[in-house]
Amino acid sequence: MNYTSQKSLTYNPSLTRNIGNKALTIASALFAIISVLPLILVISYVLIKGGSYINLDTLILEPEPPGDDLLSAGGIGPAITGTFIMSVIASIISIPVGVGGGIYLAEYSKSGKFAKFIRFGSNVLAGVPSIIAGVFIYAIIVSTKILFGSMFSGIAGGISLSILMVPTIIKTTDEALKLVPNDMRRAAFGVGASKFTMITNITLPAAFSSISTGVLLALARAAGETAPLIFTALFSRYYITSFDDLFYEMGSLSVLIYNFALEPYEAQNQLAWAASFILVVVLLSLNILSRWIGTLGAFSKK
Amino acid sequence: MDKAIKSKFSLRTRPTSEKLVDASFKNIVVAMASMVAIVLFSIFAVVYYESTESISRYGLRFLFSSAWNPVTDEYGAFTAIYGTLFTSIASLLIAIPLGVGTAIFITENIIPEYIRNVIGIMVELLAAIPSVVLGLWAVFIMEPFIRPFLNIIYELFGFIPFFGTQPLGAGMMPAILILVVMILPIITSISKDSLNQVPSKLRQAAYGIGASRWTTIFKVIIPAAISGITGGVLLALGRAMGETMAVTMIIGNSNNFSWSIFAPSYTISSMLANQFGEADGSQVSSLMYAALILMILTLLVNVFAQWIVKRLSLKYQ
Numbered sequence: 001m002n003y004t005s006q007k008s009l010t011y012n013p014s015l016t017r018n019i020g021n022k023a024l025t026i027a028s029a030l031f032a033i034i035s036v037l038p039l040i041l042v043i044s045y046v047l048i049k050g051g052s053y054i055n056l057d058t059l060i061l062e063p064e065p066p067g068d069d070l071l072s073a074g075g076i077g078p079a080i081t082g083t084f085i086m087s088v089i090a091s092i093i094s095i096p097v098g099v100g101g102g103i104y105l106a107e108y109s110k111s112g113k114f115a116k117f118i119r120f121g122s123n124v125l126a127g128v129p130s131i132i133a134g135v136f137i138y139a140i141i142v143s144t145k146i147l148f149g150s151m152f153s154g155i156a157g158g159i160s161l162s163i164l165m166v167p168t169i170i171k172t173t174d175e176a177l178k179l180v181p182n183d184m185r186r187a188a189f190g191v192g193a194s195k196f197t198m199i200t201n202i203t204l205p206a207a208f209s210s211i212s213t214g215v216l217l218a219l220a221r222a223a224g225e226t227a228p229l230i231f232t233a234l235f236s237r238y239y240i241t242s243f244d245d246l247f248y249e250m251g252s253l254s255v256l257i258y259n260f261a262l263e264p265y266e267a268q269n270q271l272a273w274a275a276s277f278i279l280v281v282v283l284l285s286l287n288i289l290s291r292w293i294g295t296l297g298a299f300s301k302k
Numbered sequence: 303m304d305k306a307i308k309s310k311f312s313l314r315t316r317p318t319s320e321k322l323v324d325a326s327f328k329n330i331v332v333a334m335a336s337m338v339a340i341v342l343f344s345i346f347a348v349v350y351y352e353s354t355e356s357i358s359r360y361g362l363r364f365l366f367s368s369a370w371n372p373v374t375d376e377y378g379a380f381t382a383i384y385g386t387l388f389t390s391i392a393s394l395l396i397a398i399p400l401g402v403g404t405a406i407f408i409t410e411n412i413i414p415e416y417i418r419n420v421i422g423i424m425v426e427l428l429a430a431i432p433s434v435v436l437g438l439w440a441v442f443i444m445e446p447f448i449r450p451f452l453n454i455i456y457e458l459f460g461f462i463p464f465f466g467t468q469p470l471g472a473g474m475m476p477a478i479l480i481l482v483v484m485i486l487p488i489i490t491s492i493s494k495d496s497l498n499q500v501p502s503k504l505r506q507a508a509y510g511i512g513a514s515r516w517t518t519i520f521k522v523i524i525p526a527a528i529s530g531i532t533g534g535v536l537l538a539l540g541r542a543m544g545e546t547m548a549v550t551m552i553i554g555n556s557n558n559f560s561w562s563i564f565a566p567s568y569t570i571s572s573m574l575a576n577q578f579g580e581a582d583g584s585q586v587s588s589l590m591y592a593a594l595i596l597m598i599l600t601l602l603v604n605v606f607a608q609w610i611v612k613r614l615s616l617k618y619q
Contacts, residue, residue: 017514024516025412031403032421035490038483039428042439100334108328118335120608121342127537127604128345128597129544131571135578135593136345139352163341170338194320196327224432227546227571231579254434258547261438269442276435287430291423 043280050277053270059278063237063256063271066263073267076275078239079256082154083279085240086233086252087223089158094165095215101166102173102211107199119174126167133163134228142232147247154240154250157233161225165218172214176207176297209297216290220283226254235259253279349597353590364591370557372581377588379570381559383595386569389474389549390542393481398535400482401489405531406519409497422494429487437551440480445471445552448479452564469564472554478563480548485538492537496530497523529614536607540600546571570596 012018061075101118109115137160142151180203188198204211234249235256253275260272356364356377367378404425408418452469459465469475500523508518524531554566555576570592578589 017517021514021516024519028403028407028410029412031400032407035400035404035428035486036421036424038486039424039431041443042428042431042436042483045439045443046435097334097337100331101338104328104331104335108331115335118338121338123608124601124604125338125342127540127544127600128342129546129571129600131544131546131574132345132349132593132597135574135590136348138578139348139590140344166338166341170335194316194324196320196324199327220430224430224434226432226434227575230575234579254432254547257434257438258551261434261441261551272438276438279432280435283430283432284427287427 043284046273046276046280050273050275050280053274054277058271058274062239063251063260064267065237066260066265066268071267073260073265073271074237076253076256076271076278078237079251079253079275080278081239082233082236082251083223083253085246086154086158086161086229086250087219089155089246090161090165090222091215091219093159093162094169094218097162098166098169098215098218099173099211101170102177103199103204105170105174106177107195107203118170122167122170125163126171128163129227130164130225131227133160134230134232136160136163137228137232150247152232152234152249153247154233155246157229157250157252160228160232161222164225164228165215165222168218168221169211169214172217173207173211176210176214177203179210180206207297209293213290213294216286216293220286220290223286224254224279224283226252226258229255230258346597349590349594353587353594355584355587356591357594359584360588360591364588365595368557368559372585375584377585377591379573379588379592379595381557382568382570382573382592384559385474385553385567386543386571386596386599388563389478389481389553389567389569390539390545392478392563393485393542394535394539396478397482397485397489397538401486401534401538402493402524402531404486404490405493405497406523409494410515410519422491425487425490428483429491433484433545433547434551436480436483437548440476440548440552441472444479445476448476456564463561464563467560467562467565472552472566474553474563474565474567477549477553477567477569480552481542481545484545484548485542488538488541489531489534492534493527493531496527496534499530500526529611532614533607533611536603536610540603540607543569543603544571544596544600546575550575 013022058075059080060077062078063076064072064074066073101122105115105118137156141147141156141159142153145151147153147155184202184206185198188202193201229252233252233255236249236251238251240246240250256275257272257279260268260275263269360367360377364378365383366380367376368380369376369378370381371377404421407413408422449469449471452475456465456468504522504526505518508522513521549569550572553569553572555568555572556566557568557573558565560567574589574593574596577585581589
């Protein structure tokens, strides 16, 4: 038998398989370019168009009612503080619940039935559309006036945002704690630590940077959300001046963008662009910060 | 043992306070974990309870009627359900090749790793842009830009019902495109992760028996990563169905049913965003019914996604 063949072993670019390979490689490069394009376009428009409307007045003043003054629409000051306050309220609720739930999943019940159910439920909750969270809070808090008789309020808005943050925080806490080596737990038990001491002094500090990444990512998502706020916090053109104002309508950057983008007045549209500038800059910084913190931890995923 | 030594090294018993702290800490974290289940159940219970009036009044007729008339009190969500399903599936069909193609491009050894990482991070940062900002961009920049192209399609293919109305601004097609932008990062990053997890042995074996790069990708790498990719695609579908703000701003919010993708339409979430604030009486209940349908749809997609990831995942060590 003769196994020798006369085919050349050098690369032949005109072969069908080589042409096909090249075509597919170019196609995938094209797809990658198309995927990156929207980010570049959106960010550059927001930074250039939005940035050009930013000045001290837009940052501090209260927004004017649409149509009152065609030249100036005031500023976005109350919306900035509103977004900040509601993010803080959402964090105060969701960080203990999320980190606590994550501790339960990772430290107490690694693969029990209840833990499996909670993991599943947390994934399902993460997939619940954000507008449903708004509808839910509207039904149980706003329409029942359960919060001392107030209807639309910054607190209701913060609570609905917290529903969106909890699943992310639970998941990252659970995964971060699982990455902490079991040797550290045994060492802590070995020197006589109780489980509470072990968790608070050994595993939580070891997982701290990964958990903060999750919290910041969740916060960055919640701060940009609009749908849960449009019928829980509604919108307000005024700064809050006292603690009681938390129980009244509260403005936010995202709802301001939504309301003012659909106004027929140029001045209001410009304010929407300015608000987008602030929102995008803050959220992208939060994202980049969280990525950076995530790389600091000793046991973070590399 | 010597008595003196024994008394020196006695076993330390835990004080009651320490036991109490331990036990109460466990109870607290159990309670925190249970909150997830409680919230999830109460969301379903509340939305179901609020919609009972409409459910008993319309039953399944609600799904197939496109009447939405607060004056005569007659409601049906067919336009919104059709809009939700059509926009999300159409955007998925566009985003799958783009997202998976990008994921392959940045996991294969085609260009230097540095550039690949930059592309990966950029696609993930796209997910950080709030939906309302994308909506703003879509309304003022994207839609005016694509309208001439849509007009050309309308003039050439206007006889097909899908392109049967003139694009006049807001409509289904811009909404589909903005949904593509929103779900692209999900598909790309999850596909990237699952492609990265395919062991290099499989790739080397394929190259070793003479497979070309793309034969390897199509016959070895993608089949090995298919569970993750499918999971990502389904998660993206769930996100697209529930996406609210950008869609509300660009879809035109009209309850008139039309086959044309250039005509204004509705999705369930945009209908909620648009009408819930001013609704009263049986309209609230009908909107809640629509919200319930949306929840069931996204729940089915999400549960199916989790199931398929478990079912299809091949374990490589």
